[in-house]
Amino acid sequence: DTGVSQNPRHKITKRGQNVTFRCDPISEHNRLYWYRQTLGQGPEFLTYFQNEAQLEKSRLLSDRFSAERPKGSFSTLEIQRTEQGDSAMYLCASSLALRELMDEQFFGPGTRLTVL
Amino acid sequence: AQKVTQAQTEISVVEKEDVTLDCVYETRDTTYYLFWYKQPPSGELVFLIRRNSFDEQNEISGRYSWNFQKSTSSFNFTITASQVVDSAVYFCALSEAQDSGAGSYQLTFGKGTKLSVIP
Numbered sequence: 072d073t074g075v076s077q078n079p080r081h082k083i084t085k086r087g088q089n090v091t092f093r094c095d096p097i098s099e100h101n102r103l104y105w106y107r108q109t110l111g112q113g114p115e116f117l118t119y120f121q122n123e124a125q126l127e128k129s130r131l132l133s134d135r136f137s138a139e140r141p142k143g144s145f146s147t148l149e150i151q152r153t154e155q156g157d158s159a160m161y162l163c164a165s166s167l168a169l170r171e172l173m174d175e176q177f178f179g180p181g182t183r184l185t186v187l
Numbered sequence: 188a189q190k191v192t193q194a195q196t197e198i199s200v201v202e203k204e205d206v207t208l209d210c211v212y213e214t215r216d217t218t219y220y221l222f223w224y225k226q227p228p229s230g231e232l233v234f235l236i237r238r239n240s241f242d243e244q245n246e247i248s249g250r251y252s253w254n255f256q257k258s259t260s261s262f263n264f265t266i267t268a269s270q271v272v273d274s275a276v277y278f279c280a281l282s283e284a285q286d287s288g289a290g291s292y293q294l295t296f297g298k299g300t301k302l303s304v305i306p
Contacts, residue, residue, distance in 0.1 A: 102292065113191075113278050113296030114232070127293065162232065166292075175222065176294060178232035 073097060075179035077163050083185045084153055091149045092182045096165030103146050104176060105138055106162040107131065114162055120146060121168075153186045160184075189214045191281050193297035200269050201305050208264045208300045210279030216240075221255065221262045222280040222294065232278070238262065269304045276301045 076095045084090050096103050101122050106114035117136070118128045122143040132138075135153075140146040150157055160183050164176035190213040200206045212221065223235040236246065238255050246253050250267045266273055280294040 104293065106294075111298070113280070113298050114294070116293035116295070119293060129293075160230070164232075168292075174292075175234045175237050177234060178224075180229075180231045 075163055075165050075177055077161075077179040077182050079182060080180060081183050081185075083187065085187050086155060087152055089149065089151045090153060090184065091147055092161055092163075092184075094146045094148070094163030094165075094179060096145070096163070097167075097177055100165035100167045100177075101143070102166045102168055102174075102176075103140055104164040104166075105146070105148050106164065106178075108160040108162055108181070109158075117148075117161075150184075153184075155186045158184055158186045189216075189219075189281050189283050189295045191279050191295055191297035193277075193279055193300050195300045196298070197301045197303070199303045199305060202271060203268050205265060205267050206269055206302065208266075208277050208279075208302065210262045210264065210297060212260050212262065212279070212281045214260075214281060214283055216283040218283075220282045222282070223253065223262075223264050224278045224280060224296075225275045226278060226299070227275040235264075266302075269302075271304050271306050274302060274304045 078093045103120045105117040108114040116129050117132050118138050120140040123140050135151045138148045160181040162178055162181045164178045166174045166176045168174050192211045219240045221238045225233045243255050252265045254263045276299040278296050278299045280296045282294050
């Protein structure tokens with residue numbers, strides 16, 4: 072399977088715990104994105120990497136959230152001191168930027184987080 | 188600020204009917220990109236089409252067609268002869284591309300239209 076993969080697929084945690092999600096993009100894709108999707112809504116942008124550099128963070132990304140892409144390949148998204156409002160599907164996407172300024176993003180299956 | 192409106196929350200059609208999903212967008216940029224994604228019950232978003240703001244030609248791909256009209260800021264999606272497998276949530280999305288190459292290229296999604304095709 073050469074698509075975007077995410078682990079775990081489901082995570083249930085208690086309020087106040089820390090959680091970490093992993094995203095493996097399509098091989099050789101240089102851009103990686105994180106989105107959050109709540110029930111009945113479209114995905115909302117969280118942050119974006121060009122290779123290993125984190126170039127933009129949404130206002131939705133509070134200081135409890137941190138994302139890394141240490142070697143420009145896989146990425147991790149950590150949420151510290153989880154709150155019930157963090158319950159959502161966390162989606163990762165990747166793209167390959169060549170000549171086009173805006174290339175299509177390919178999404179992974181997501182990690183569904185439930186905070187009790 | 189960019190915004191995407193999908194006014195149709197849910198649509199139900201009988202198999203083999205044609206159906207059009209509406210998408211209206213707002214942007215102040217002259218260069219932007221529009222997308223449609225499909226999210227089946229399994230949950231994974233599937234890319235369908237990308238269109239840049241300089242290309243207003245309509246596109247047809249099998250049973251799918253897209254009508255891009257800058258004059259009305261719309262990018263509508265039509266499925267011809269719908270099938271049960273078309274049942275999904277469809278999202279329209281917009282990105283305001285940065286000519287300098289320093290932009291984030293984030294997608295702004297609409298709230299989606301849930302399409303149910305009844306056999």
